[in-house]
Amino acid sequence: MAATPDTLRLESERDSAWLFVLPALILSASVVAFPVIATILLSLTDWNGLGTPRFVGLDNFRALFGEPRFWVAVSNNFIFTGLFVTLPMMVALIASAFLMIIKFGRTFFQVIFFLPVTIATIILAQVWRGMIYSPVTGAVGWLQGLGLAVSNPLADPSTSLYGVLLVDMWHWWGYLTVIYFAALRQVDVSLIEAAFMDGASYIATFRFILLPMIMPTILFMLLMTVIWSFRVFDWVFILTEGGPGFSSEVLGTLAYKTAFQQMAVGRASAYSLVMSILGLVAISIYLRVQYKSEKLS
Amino acid sequence: MNPYQDRSAQFFAYLFLCSAAFSVIFPLALMIINSLRTNFEILSSPLGFPDSPNFAVYKQVWIEARLGRAIMNSCMVAAGTVAIVCLVATPAAWVIARRRVPGWLAISLYFLATTTVPVQMFIFPLYFLFAKIGFINNHFALMFVYAAIYTPFSLFLLRTYIVSIPIELEEAARIDGASNFQIFARIIFPLTSPGLLTVALIVSLNTWNEFLISITFLQTDSAATATARFYQLSGRYGSQWPEMMATATLIAAPTIIFFVLLQRRFIDGISSGAVKN
Numbered sequence: 001m002a003a004t005p006d007t008l009r010l011e012s013e014r015d016s017a018w019l020f021v022l023p024a025l026i027l028s029a030s031v032v033a034f035p036v037i038a039t040i041l042l043s044l045t046d047w048n049g050l051g052t053p054r055f056v057g058l059d060n061f062r063a064l065f066g067e068p069r070f071w072v073a074v075s076n077n078f079i080f081t082g083l084f085v086t087l088p089m090m091v092a093l094i095a096s097a098f099l100m101i102i103k104f105g106r107t108f109f110q111v112i113f114f115l116p117v118t119i120a121t122i123i124l125a126q127v128w129r130g131m132i133y134s135p136v137t138g139a140v141g142w143l144q145g146l147g148l149a150v151s152n153p154l155a156d157p158s159t160s161l162y163g164v165l166l167v168d169m170w171h172w173w174g175y176l177t178v179i180y181f182a183a184l185r186q187v188d189v190s191l192i193e194a195a196f197m198d199g200a201s202y203i204a205t206f207r208f209i210l211l212p213m214i215m216p217t218i219l220f221m222l223l224m225t226v227i228w229s230f231r232v233f234d235w236v237f238i239l240t241e242g243g244p245g246f247s248s249e250v251l252g253t254l255a256y257k258t259a260f261q262q263m264a265v266g267r268a269s270a271y272s273l274v275m276s277i278l279g280l281v282a283i284s285i286y287l288r289v290q291y292k293s294e295k296l297s
Numbered sequence: 298m299n300p301y302q303d304r305s306a307q308f309f310a311y312l313f314l315c316s317a318a319f320s321v322i323f324p325l326a327l328m329i330i331n332s333l334r335t336n337f338e339i340l341s342s343p344l345g346f347p348d349s350p351n352f353a354v355y356k357q358v359w360i361e362a363r364l365g366r367a368i369m370n371s372c373m374v375a376a377g378t379v380a381i382v383c384l385v386a387t388p389a390a391w392v393i394a395r396r397r398v399p400g401w402l403a404i405s406l407y408f409l410a411t412t413t414v415p416v417q418m419f420i421f422p423l424y425f426l427f428a429k430i431g432f433i434n435n436h437f438a439l440m441f442v443y444a445a446i447y448t449p450f451s452l453f454l455l456r457t458y459i460v461s462i463p464i465e466l467e468e469a470a471r472i473d474g475a476s477n478f479q480i481f482a483r484i485i486f487p488l489t490s491p492g493l494l495t496v497a498l499i500v501s502l503n504t505w506n507e508f509l510i511s512i513t514f515l516q517t518d519s520a521a522t523a524t525a526r527f528y529q530l531s532g533r534y535g536s537q538w539p540e541m542m543a544t545a546t547l548i549a550a551p552t553i554i555f556f557v558l559l560q561r562r563f564i565d566g567i568s569s570g571a572v573k574n
Contacts, residue, residue, distance in 0.1 A: 016477045017397035020388035021404060024448055027385055031445030032411045035419035035426075042422065049425045095317055098310035101301060105314075111560050112318045115325070118556040118563075120506035120524045123545045124324070126531055130538050131327040134343075137538050139327070142343040174321060175567075182568035202306060231415040234508045238528075255417040260513070265421050272417040279415060 043269035049259075053266065060270035070271070073242075073249040074278065076161050077230060080250060081282055084229040085222060088169045092176035093218075097206050099181050110181065113174030121171075125238035128167045129154070157247035160240050164248055168235045176221060183217040184210055219290055226286045230279040251275035328549075332542035339538050354543045362544055366519060367526035368551070374436050374443070374522055375501040381444035382451050382500050383493050389448075390455035391485050395464070408449040416446075416509055424513055434520035439511070443504050451496045457569070458492035459485060495566035498559065505552055523548045 043060055045053035064070045095113065099106055116124060133152045135141045143150045153163030187210055195205040211218075233252035236242060242249035242257065251271055259268035301307075331339055333350040358364060393401050423442065424433075432438035462485065470480050511525040521529060527548055534541045556563055 017392055020477070020481065021392040021398060023385045024389035024408075024452065025404065027381075027441065027445045028408065028411055028448060031423065031442050032414060032419050033407075035422040036414060038422035039418055049428075091317075095314065098313050101306060102310050102314065103301065103307075107560070109314050109318060110564060111557060112321055114560070114564065115553065115556070116321060118502060118506075118552045119325075119549045120508065120527070120552075122508050122524050122527050122531075123328075123549050126527070126541060127324050127328045127545060130541065131331060131343075132324055137331075137339045137343050137536075139344060145342075170320070170324075178564055179568045182564070202303075227413050231417075233416070238508075252415065252417055256509070259417075259421050260424075265425065268417075269421060272415065272421070275415055276418050279413065283413065 039269045039272055042266055043273045045266040047265045048263045049265050056266065060267045061274075064267065064270055064274070069246045069249060069254065072246055073251045073254045074274075076248065077232075077250050077275075077278065078282070079161065080165055080232055081226060081229045083165055084169060084172070084232075085225050085286075088173035088176055089218070089222065089225075091169075091173045092180055093211075095173070095177040096180035096184055097202075097210070099177070100184050100206075100210070101202065106181075110178050113177050115174070116171040117175045119171075121234040122238055124171055125167060125235055128170075129239055133163060154240050154248075155244060157244050160244060160248040164235050164239050167239065168229075168232065176225075179217065179221060180214060183214040187213045222290075223283070223286060226282050227279065230282050231275070251278070328542050328545055332539055332546050334539060336537060336539055351539070354539050355547065358540050358543045359547065361540075362526065362530055363518060364523070364526065364544065364547055367521050367523045368548070370436065370515075370520065371505050371522040371524070374439055375504040377436065377440035378443040378447065378504045379497045379500050381440055382447050382496060385444065386448045386451040386496070387455055387486060387489060387493065388481060390452045390489075391459050391481060393452065394456045394459040395467075405453075408452055412449045420510065420513060427514065432514075434515055434517050436520070439514050442510060442514070443500075443507065446510075447500045447503060451500060454496060454566075454569075455489055455492045458489045462488050495562065495569075498563060499566055502552060502556075502563075 042053060044055060044057060046056045046059070047053035095109075099109060102109075130137055132139045133154055135144060135152050138152075140150050140152055153159040153166070191209055191213075192205060195209055200208075231252055232250055233256065236248055236250050236253050237256070240248045242253045252275065255268045255271035255275060258264050258271060262268075327344075330346060332354060333352065334345070334347040335351065338345065338347065389404075392398055393405050398404070427433050427435075427438055466484055467480050470484060475483070505522075506524060508524055508528070511522050512528050515521045515525045518526070518529065527544060530544060531541065534544075
């Protein structure tokens with residue numbers, strides 16, 4: 001092709017397109033990509049954050065696989081994600097199904113349900129710790145005053161994880177409700193009306209018409225919830241710091257505390273790496289289940 | 298049967314929704330009510346209304362806890378983060394939406410992959426590097442970290458806006474001799490402004506509420522953002538619940554008011570990504 005001035009100009013414009021994506025790439029690489037590589041390398045070292053990292057091979061991984069605390073954290077992560085993915089989804093589906101049939105107050109309920117998502121986790125966690133769970137200053141104390149056998153779930157090793165989970169689910173289900181409701185409202189109204197004309201109940205209509213129509217949204221949110229809940233940190237760190245003992249420990253808090261409280265950065269990096277890999281495992285479990293259920297139906 | 302006319306279906310719907318709304322409001326109401334009571338009142342009866350509401354506690358914590366400074370810091374960090382995200386993510390979203398470079402797919406996959414990486418996977422080297430070069434307690438450093446974290450999400454949201462701009466507009470401008478930069482600045486940037494507004498809302502909300510990174514990188518009283526300050530205070534106020542709850546209310550108020558005023562845009566922005574895909 002002859003290089004006319006015009007094609008030359010277009011060529012250079014094509015080259016300059018790179019300049020538009022470069023700032024985003026440089027920013028992301030310097031904050032995420034390079035530090036991720038550094039974390040992988042640090043997981044093979046013994047480092048207190050100050051001196052020179054000492055290469056120790058796979059010692060960190062061998063050490064953590066022998067730790068009871070590590071295995072509790074791993075199983076807590078899976079329990080947490082399993083329940084966090086399912087329970088809020090069910091509540092949100094019921095709530096959004098009800099929102100579909102009411103005449104007044106749709107916006108009002110949506111705003112209320114969504115409210116906790118707009119408030120900082122540190123604030124919600126402290127409110128729950130002091131005003132709900134505390135046997136001295138909270139609703140639990142008030143119920144005890146009435147003679148009910150309730151206690152602070154965060155103080156008991158057998159319930160601490162679930163105490164944390166409840167707060168996180170309380171703050172989260174409204175977000176799902178708003179999203180499901182937005183999806184439900186895009187379903188063609190004539191489909192729903194036709195079902196009612198044929199004498200279908202609302203439950204049947206929801207199950208066989210509305211639910212399949214919003215399935216893509218439900219599945220997408222499930223995937224996002226798996227990703228987000230596997231890295232749970234704030235709620236555990238603020239409510240229990242992983243305690244009592246290490247009963248509510250998760251990999252996110254374990255890695256963080258190991259790095260910044262024990263200054264064992266090499267070992268912390270190993271926890272982070274295991275956490276990321278298990279997070280990917282959780283995602284692939286989810287994708288496999290979804291793939292199988294799609295093949296079935 | 299049509300549930301709109303079914304009395305019992307309506308009854309159960311409102312019963313469920315009202316109890317759900319109550320369970321959401323209850324802890325938040327306790328936060329506000331107990332901020333107005335004395336510690337003694339709370340201890341003697343955890344649930345109850347104040348004998349005489351003590352509004353002075355708000356003024357007290359505002360001065361004592363230096364909340365004005367913390368809220369200013371939060372505003373600055375949020376505004377800075379939004380500015381960086383918009384400047385960096387919009388051009389990248391344009392390139393990806395129009396597939397202007399050969400590696401556009403690899404680049405989108407890279408950004409998609411970064412959203413699955415937990416913060417603990419990159420914060421340790423970053424922290425010790427920042428500590429070495431004196432970037433701890435530096436708001437600009439924090440803005441760049443936040444901007445990098447929120448860029449992928451913003452990029453994908455903005456992409457959907459850019460895809461819906463007719464490509465003929467760009468082609469016409471190109472024929473008239475406009476450069477890439479002129480097309481971007483005069484056509485793409487203005488026409489994506491509704492998307493930019495949504496990005497600004499969500500990014501500033503996330504920045505305001507973020508916990509892990511802010512408590513790690515901001516360690517002094519004067520540098521702390523509102524959430525970091527509240528974390529520092531929960532050690533200091535310990536069991537002084539009225540002070541704690543007043544501080545909590547003051548920090549939560551801006552986001553709540555903002556959300557209630559702009560709820561349509563918030564809800565549309567947050568659900569659009571999930572519903573359309």
